[in-house]
Amino acid sequence: QKSLTAQQKHVEGIADSALARLIDYPWPGNVRELENIMERAATLTQGQKVSLEDLPLNIQNIQGEGQFIEDAVEQTLPLVQVEQSYIRRVLEKLGGNKYQTAQVLGIDRKTLYRKLSEMEGAKSYP
Numbered sequence: 001q002k003s004l005t006a007q008q009k010h011v012e013g014i015a016d017s018a019l020a021r022l023i024d025y026p027w028p029g030n031v032r033e034l035e036n037i038m039e040r041a042a043t044l045t046q047g048q049k050v051s052l053e054d055l056p057l058n059i060q061n062i063q064g065e066g067q068f069i070e071d072a073v074e075q076t077l078p079l080v081q082v083e084q085s086y087i088r089r090v091l092e093k094l095g096g097n098k099y100q101t102a103q104v105l106g107i108d109r110k111t112l113y114r115k116l117s118e119m120e121g122a123k124s125y126p
Contacts, residue, residue: 011042014050021052024062084119087112 014022018041027033041054052060072082087105094100102112 010048011045011050012048015052017052018050018055021055021059021062025059026062084115087115087119091116 022034022037037056037059038050040056041050045051045054072085077085087101090104091098091101094104098112098116099109102109105112107115
């Protein structure tokens with residue numbers, strides 16, 4: 001608010017999509033990181049509310065579970081595509097550790113390896 005007052009700028013709030021991404025962001029820093037990001041976003045916004053586009057790209061690109069499912073439904077993706085995307089995300093989040101990925105997914109490693117093999121095969125053939 002301090003910097004906005006100095007700039008004679010009035011921001012009324014934050015858009016739901018921006019708020020959802022801020023909630024989904026893991027926040028490795030402290031409260032000052034959030035304050036700095038909000039100050040920057042409020043300064044950059046062209047509207048009355050901070051929008052998703054006003055946030056830094058690393059926060060814009062965060063997808064929490066709710067957003068992931070919402071996007072899948074919005075795009076009416078086939079279940080197999082949603083499953084493959086989810087497997088990729090979990091595998092990436094766990095640093096490629098297939099054993100942990102299988103545990104998190106609630107499947108055995110053989111099933112995970114089969115699904116990964118099917119995913120690789122699907123990539124090879126457009």
